Amino acid sequence: MKYIKTSLLLLSSFALASCSQDLSDYTKNSNEFDIKEYFNGNVTAWGTIQDASNVVTRRFCVELEGTWEGQDGVLAEKFFFDDGEISYRNWHFSKQADGRYIGTAEDVVGEAIGEHQGFAFQLQYTLTIPVDDTTYDVSMNDWMYQIDEYRVVNKTSINKFGVNVANVTLFFDKQDPITGCE
Known part of the structure; x- marks a missing residue:
């Protein structure tokens, strides 16, 4: 009986792992999402941070300027x-x-690697985040989906040691007139 339970647990783990999305899932879409084009000029975004159980722990607004x-x-x-x-x-x-993007930022460890396919863009990187008096390096997996020429939805999973610890959901808008956060 123990052997059967162990086998079922392993099969379930493999099934869940095979259900994750891949950039190739978006190859059939002819609409190309290029961050160089979209994030040129001013964009405003609104978002939430959710803990591992999907409870919203913070809300925020972001003003972005791309050059x-x-x-x-x-x-x-x-x-x-x-x-x-x-x-x-x-x-x-x-x-x-080759079409990929390499990115760096003050709180990013090493380089971020970004790739697009169809209307999707994936950016993976390690981010240093402060929590109380300590900093943690976490793995970020951003998935952006261009809805139309003005709007993009972003879903980010935040992982530590391969375990999901939080998620971020963002909505970007660059339609004139640009709405700011203040």
Whole structure:
């Protein structure tokens, strides 16, 4: 009986692992989402952070300004959290010859790797986040989906040691007139 329970548990784990999304899931879509084009100029985003049980723990608004020169760009982000905290992140992206994006930021460990397929863009990186008096390095897996020329939805899973510890949901809008956070 113990052997059967162990086998069922292993099969369930393999089934769940095989159900995760992959960038190739979006190859049949002809609409190309290119962050260089979308994140050029001003964009505003609204989002939530959820803990591992999907309870919203924070809400925020982000003002973004993207500037590009050739294949290199800067995406300046200013976060306004519902508890009054304001924080900043400056992404530096470079579009590679193979279409991938390499990014760095002040609180990113090493490089972020971004790829797009159809209307989807995936960005994976390690982020250092402060919690109380300690900092933690967590794995970030961003999935952005372009809805139309003005709107993008972003879902991010935050993992530590391969275990989901939090999620972020964002909605970007760049339709004129741009609405700010303040």
